[in-house]
Amino acid sequence: MIKAAIFDLDGTLLNRDESVEMFINTQYDRLNKLVGHIPREKYVTRFTELDNRGYVWKDKVYQQLVDEFEITDITWEELLQDYICEFKNNCVPFPNLIDMLEELKKRNFRLGIITNGKGQFQIDNIEALGIEKYFDIILISEWEGIKKPDPQIFKRALEQLNVSPNQSIFVGDHPVNDVKAAQNVGMIGIWKKDFQWSTVEADFIINDLVELPLIIDNASKQNVESY
Missing domain, CATH: 1.10.150 (DNA polymerase; domain 1)
Known part of the structure; x- marks a missing residue:
């Protein structure tokens, strides 16, 4: 689950x-x-x-x-x-950002952000998008002292959310820093398509954030079936 x-x-x-x-x-x-x-x-x-x-x-x-x-x-x-x-x-959000977050919150998912970058700069951008209220944790590499793809920053996020890797998905656009790094700690890695790469080894691939709730449903079913 x-x-x-x-x-x-x-x-x-x-x-x-x-x-x-x-x-x-x-x-x-x-x-x-x-x-x-x-x-x-x-x-x-x-x-x-x-x-x-x-x-x-x-x-x-x-x-x-x-x-x-x-x-x-x-x-x-x-x-x-x-x-x-x-x-x-x-700051320009991707389409359906707020709708997707609202849907996940309705379902009582714990939500987090892991981003590389400068601390205050990234917080300012998150606030500009109007999404900080949806997230239980926000980890920014400058403030954490580690950055993706280091597994420790993923493990730190999971600990703070009090979930195990196999109960968690990570969504990102970078095939190595996001998808592979998350998979390496046991999370489900979801690639948000980016024109820069053509083939990425991910558990799931999305074009639009609106697809995510359904992807999570499918991932949960696969998790249940694997036990």
Whole structure:
């Protein structure tokens, strides 16, 4: 019987690609007097390339942008601070996020988030999505001192939720850091499809968060049948 559902954040609950696109365009508009000498498309495209879907922290991204585009009227530190302060105002949820969480809460599932990243920054984004109230635990790598795919961060979440691995699912978009890492500690690994990968070894695959309650039903049946 499945008792708990734990989620990744970026690319799973938060549509990070759309959020980044919205943010970098609004940053360009907001700071136009300082970066307007760069064509918008170049600024947006280069930021997105350097960001590498969130796997490069923005200090390096902005240092590179300032150097490449010869930005002199604002420092990379100030651009980074703008990112930290403003990104939360551009958070785009995936479709059906709230409906899915409401449904799982109705069923009395224990819910958690495990996300890599900076503590306050990720909390700000979770609050911006309006979803913090649904979760019993939120583990962020900076504050935990460990990050996915380290099994310890998954075990810590399971302990805090007071559930065993085989009573739990983990939903994420990364085949290694999310799906495989969760499976390695005995959890059911569910892959939220991402265009970057074509084949992923997961227990279940979803395109849309709305599919999750039915997937949990199927996982629970399989769990029962395996005993």
